[in-house]
Amino acid sequence: MNDSRPATRLVVVAGPTASGKTTLGVKLAEYLDGEIISADSRQVYRGMDIGSGKDLDEYGDIPYHLIDIADPGDEFNVYEFQRCFCEAFATIESNAKVPLLVGGTGLYLASVLDNYHLVEAPVDHVRRESLATMTLGELTDRLKELDPDLHNTTDLLDPQRTIRAIEIAESKNRDTQFSVMLPEFKPLIFGIAWERPVLRNRITIRLRDRLENGLLEEVERLHDEGVSWESLHNYGLEYRFVASYLKGELNRNDMYQKLNSAIHSFAKRQQKWFRRMERNGTVIHWLDGELDTFPQALKIIQA
Secondary structure: OOOOOOOOOEEEEEEEOOHHHHHHHHHHHHHHHHEEEEEEOOOOEEOOOOOOOOOHHHOOOOOOOOOEEEEEEEEOOOOHHHHHHHHHHHHHHHHHOOOEOOOOOHHHHHHHHHOOOOOOOOHHHHHHHHOOOOOOHHHHEHHHHHOOOOHHHHHOOOOOHHHHOOOHHHHHHOOOOOOOOOOOEEEEEEEEEOHHHHHHHHHHHHHHHHHHOOOHHHHHHHHOOOOOOOHHOOHHHHHHHHHHHHOOOHHHHHHHHHHHHHHHHHHHHHHHHHHHHOOOOOEEEEEEEOOOOHHHHHHOOOO
């Protein structure tokens, strides 16, 4: 074990997609004698490996948490993430290791770093039936009434996700006792920054590699195993566009072009999220992605 372990109790590695978070997280975990907690909304699902970019071969002997803990079709949301984070954090501390939170799902990161007060919201089938009669616009208005400071605007793009968000907001408004009590910690947060053209090129290269090395087959297998096209649509851009291609709605070239463009746009939204976190007081130490990020982070840790 290295004697330079930080006293912060939590090291965070954040950044947009394809920025190199896993590589840095693993190097820091090796140096600090730590274990990694994934902050990725899709890596929780078993069998969704290529499209979610698990890259498990990079971990080596480093223990990891919140990867492959749910089946496709199961619901996993920010409340579940908070709950599982607390369990993983306690396990890592009981092992006398350093917890490292690594990922790019801004809502998950912010829910822990900004201590979101969330409650468990069980599915209410009767309430869902009444909400299902409303238009997406009406659902959006209802959700904004319940949660004027809405964090996750992606819920407004799909009626089912908006209905679920309404369920959660209504539960929160009913209950004053929060279900998840986050541990106290002082985080040390690293972000990996790239010039936009360079990041775009990295995204494009990675997408080509995934398409050539099993992404199409992965999505087809998930569907053959019973995951509906509708569910795949909700599991992120790679699964959405490849599913459309496999259904015959897009030819391969259109699928690739539209997916590549959508991932570029997603990376921009991630960067905006991190900037908003900074405006709200979160201190992020940005590292230059074009240089080796490990010595840059190490210098900050040692300081």
